[in-house]
Amino acid sequence: MIGESDLDGVFFPVLLLLATVALVLTLLLRWVLRRLRIYRFVWHAGLFDTALFVLVLWLIALGTTGLGLPGSNAT
Amino acid sequence: MHLFLQRLTFALANTTAVLIALYVAFAADLERPYWAVFSAFIIAAPITGAVRSKAVWRLIGTLAGAAAALLLVPPLVQSPPLLCLAMAAWVALCLWWSLLDRGPRSYAPMLAGYTATIVGFAVVEMPQAIFDSAVARVEEIAVGIVCGAIAHSIFSRRTVATVIEERLIDTVRLCAGWIEQTLAPASESLEHLSASRRLQELTTDLHALSGHIAYDLSDVPRTGRHLFVLQSRLALLPPQLTSLHLTLQARERGHSHAPLDELLDETVSWAHELASSKDPLGNTRPAPAVRPSATSPNEQQQGSSELVDRAALTQVEDLIATLEDCRLLGRAIRDPTTPLPARLEEEVKAARPLPHFRDHALAVLSAGAAAIAVMVACALWIVGSWPEGAIAAQFAAIGCSFFATLDRPVKMLSASLVGVLLALPFAALYQFAVLPLAEGFVSLALVLAPMVLFFSYLQAIPKLAGVALILAISFSGGLALQETYQPNFAAFMNVYLAEIAGVLLAIAINLVFRTLDPAWNARRLSRVAWRGLSALTRTNAPERRRSSQLNDCLGQLAQRAESIDAATRAHLKMDVLRDLRVDANLKTINAAERHGESSATQRLAEIRHLIGSIYAARAESKPEPAPEVIEQSLDRGIEALVAQPPDRWVTRALAGLLVLRMDLAPGAPLSSFQAAHK
Numbered sequence: 175m176i177g178e179s180d181l182d183g184v185f186f187p188v189l190l191l192l193a194t195v196a197l198v199l200t201l202l203l204r205w206v207l208r209r210l211r212i213y214r215f216v217w218h219a220g221l222f223d224t225a226l227f228v229l230v231l232w233l234i235a236l237g238t239t240g241l242g243l244p245g246s247n248a249t
Numbered sequence: 250m251h252l253f254l255q256r257l258t259f260a261l262a263n264t265t266a267v268l269i270a271l272y273v274a275f276a277a278d279l280e281r282p283y284w285a286v287f288s289a290f291i292i293a294a295p296i297t298g299a300v301r302s303k304a305v306w307r308l309i310g311t312l313a314g315a316a317a318a319l320l321l322v323p324p325l326v327q328s329p330p331l332l333c334l335a336m337a338a339w340v341a342l343c344l345w346w347s348l349l350d351r352g353p354r355s356y357a358p359m360l361a362g363y364t365a366t367i368v369g370f371a372v373v374e375m376p377q378a379i380f381d382s383a384v385a386r387v388e389e390i391a392v393g394i395v396c397g398a399i400a401h402s403i404f405s406r407r408t409v410a411t412v413i414e415e416r417l418i419d420t421v422r423l424c425a426g427w428i429e430q431t432l433a434p435a436s437e438s439l440e441h442l443s444a445s446r447r448l449q450e451l452t453t454d455l456h457a458l459s460g461h462i463a464y465d466l467s468d469v470p471r472t473g474r475h476l477f478v479l480q481s482r483l484a485l486l487p488p489q490l491t492s493l494h495l496t497l498q499a500r501e502r503g504h505s506h507a508p509l510d511e512l513l514d515e516t517v518s519w520a521h522e523l524a525s526s527k528d529p530l531g532n533t534r535p536a537p538a539v540r541p542s543a544t545s546p547n548e549q550q551q552g553s554s555e556l557v558d559r560a561a562l563t564q565v566e567d568l569i570a571t572l573e574d575c576r577l578l579g580r581a582i583r584d585p586t587t588p589l590p591a592r593l594e595e596e597v598k599a600a601r602p603l604p605h606f607r608d609h610a611l612a613v614l615s616a617g618a619a620a621i622a623v624m625v626a627c628a629l630w631i632v633g634s635w636p637e638g639a640i641a642a643q644f645a646a647i648g649c650s651f652f653a654t655l656d657r658p659v660k661m662l663s664a665s666l667v668g669v670l671l672a673l674p675f676a677a678l679y680q681f682a683v684l685p686l687a688e689g690f691v692s693l694a695l696v697l698a699p700m701v702l703f704f705s706y707l708q709a710i711p712k713l714a715g716v717a718l719i720l721a722i723s724f725s726g727g728l729a730l731q732e733t734y735q736p737n738f739a740a741f742m743n744v745y746l747a748e749i750a751g752v753l754l755a756i757a758i759n760l761v762f763r764t765l766d767p768a769w770n771a772r773r774l775s776r777v778a779w780r781g782l783s784a785l786t787r788t789n790a791p792e793r794r795r796s797s798q799l800n801d802c803l804g805q806l807a808q809r810a811e812s813i814d815a816a817t818r819a820h821l822k823m824d825v826l827r828d829l830r831v832d833a834n835l836k837t838i839n840a841a842e843r844h845g846e847s848s849a850t851q852r853l854a855e856i857r858h859l860i861g862s863i864y865a866a867r868a869e870s871k872p873e874p875a876p877e878v879i880e881q882s883l884d885r886g887i888e889a890l891v892a893q894p895p896d897r898w899v900t901r902a903l904a905g906l907l908v909l910r911m912d913l914a915p916g917a918p919l920s921s922f923q924a925a926h927k
Contacts, residue, residue, distance in 0.1 A: 218406060219408075220297060220401075220402035220403050220404075220405070220406075221402075221403050223402065224399060224402060224403055
């Protein structure tokens with residue numbers, strides 16, 4: 175499940191790449207939600223943001239498992 | 250109880266962060282897992298926004314430091330003296346840069362400086378390992394940072410916004426109380442200096458918090474522009490209030506002027522209500538205002554006592570307007586949906602950060618001290634063939650960097666030394682007695698948890714935070730010293746002694762180079778301020794940059810002036826509030842000069858140049874213009890303004906000139922003006 179991807183000779187865990195993408199997406203999403211003033215209805219912004227990140231990461235991981243990313247079929 | 254829960258939450262969050270960091274570090278087989286622990290402790294703070302901003306800057310600083318080590322070590326490793334020189338220069342450069350920027354950002358360059366020594370000096374014996382060492386350090390620190398940031402974001406609900414709100418309430422309360430004390434007829438000996446120092450501290454706090462806003466979880470206006478405008482208003486308050494106080498003192502005893510007396514009474518009771526109110530921001534009592542009839546000049550009477558009354562009236566009005574603006578801005582910061590009046594809204598839109606006063610002399614001195622400490626440690630290491638000398642050099646760099654912002658770094662360095670010594674037995678106990686018994690991560694976490702919880706709880710208590718951080722760092726640092734899991738007492742002690750030697754070296758160097766006589770330092774800052782003030786008089790245009798730097802410099806001075814006794818202050822001609830008043834009143838006469846008619850502008854320009862020459866002479870310790878000259882020039886200015894139709898600019902400038910006259914020619918009573926005028 176967690177393999178390594180080869181970026182120009184340097185090995186990175188796939189999870190790290192996915193997490194970086196997820197972080198950027200979460201920040202974008204958070205910015206949009208703030209613009210819409212959704213956070214008025216959020217009790218605990220820190221918890222909400224963390225949960226958002228986990229969900230985004232899960233979605234990305236789900237979406238990319240079948241795509242044959244470098245290393246994603248390694249064990 | 251509430252406070253206890255808050256602290257307990259913080260301690261639990263931090264313990265979670267530390268243990269998870271340790272778990273991840275062990276699971277990922279990192280070289281020194283305790284570095285992650287160390288890192289989690291360092292970024293811990295009771296405000297989530299502060300944790301996250303510190304986390305970001307720490308990560309950037311660590312990356313930059315590791316990169317610098319990668320660049321410097323391989324080409325220079327064959328020539329130890331050159332390498333040490335290069336490292337010392339790098340540390341000094343980073344520290345200098347960090348000291349010029351006093352915001353949260355300054356953490357990154359400082360960290361970049363000493364991280365390079367930590368990464369670089371550790372591998373000089375085997376330079377081929379430099380890349381692995383750099384990566385390992387960055388990984389360990391990143392694990393600690395990420396765990397800390399996540400744990401604190403999840404557990405803590407104390408956002409920058411709540412802290413800003415608390416500070417705002419304190420600030421308004423302080424200002425209202427100060428106004429009440431100054432204007433109440435019974436007030437006698439009042440400490441303007443200490444009130445202005447407290448206001449300066451709160452403003453500094455607000456400024457530091459505004460640096461964390463971008464990382465906060467709350468919905469406060471992101472850009473912090475409101476805070477910039479608020480800061481500019483808060484800077485107006487001390488000169489306005491003390492100017493008014495001087496004007497009121499100049500009123501003849503027993504003299505009464507009904508509109509002014511009424512307004513003063515109303516202001517006192519309004520300020521009293523704000524100062525004692527639970528929520529001074531939201532208090533809805535309308536601000537006192539002058540009755541319309543009072544503003545019309547009564548029957549062309551222009552003796553000095555009428556002048557003083559008119560001046561006092563405008564000053565009270567301006568003061569009330571300033572405090573009201575502060576409250577409006579405070580309300581808008583607390584709740585972004587609150588509408589602001591159009592004029593403030595425009596100002597907020599156009600607001601930019603206020604430039605800071607940059608204390609180059611002190612920055613260069615501190616940077617130089619750090620470079621010398623590193624070089625001395627390196628000399629001991631190379632010449633003395635002392636294998637642990639590298640660690641002494643690292644700790645000398647850390648010690649010199651960490652407390653470089655303080656006036657007396659030696660005090661905190663000595664406290665750190667005590668902390669390191671206190672933590673030694675605990676670290677040794679854990680290293681040699683407890684940890685070898687722990688089997689697997691769960692039992693390790695269980696034995697570490699009480700210590701971590703204890704340190705974290707101490708960290709949550711503001712007064713003990715510094716001590717707790719030192720203890721926590723020394724403890725985790727003590728555990729981190731071991732490169733292998735095999736307990737080796739001799740190696741442990743060698744490293745520990747090198748660490749202590751490094752801190753001792755930092756103390757010695759700081760004793761020599763960074764022990765500043767407070768009076769000398771205050772005199773130095775005074776001169777910088779006087780030079781700045783004299784530079785401001787060259788034109789009548791509002792010079793935002795210079796004037797904001799001058800204000801900041803005087804604020805720095807205000808924080809230090811109180812520790813110097815009044816006689817010395819008088820001898821050095823040092824008076825922060827007078828200089829603040831001169832600056833503020835100079836601005837009002839500049840405004841009048843820009844708006845006024847030709848006959849008065851000529852006189853006002855003369856006064857401006859005169860103030861410039863007074864302060865230039867004072868900064869160079871040369872003889873200043875004679876008091877009679879100052880007095881005559883100001884009197885001519887007052888006469889010219891009295892002849893003008895009394896619009897807003899003229900009345901303000903008149904008030905400004907009266908106060909300038911009291912500040913710059915303190916010997917001459919105002920009645921002498923009356924005599925001259927008649």
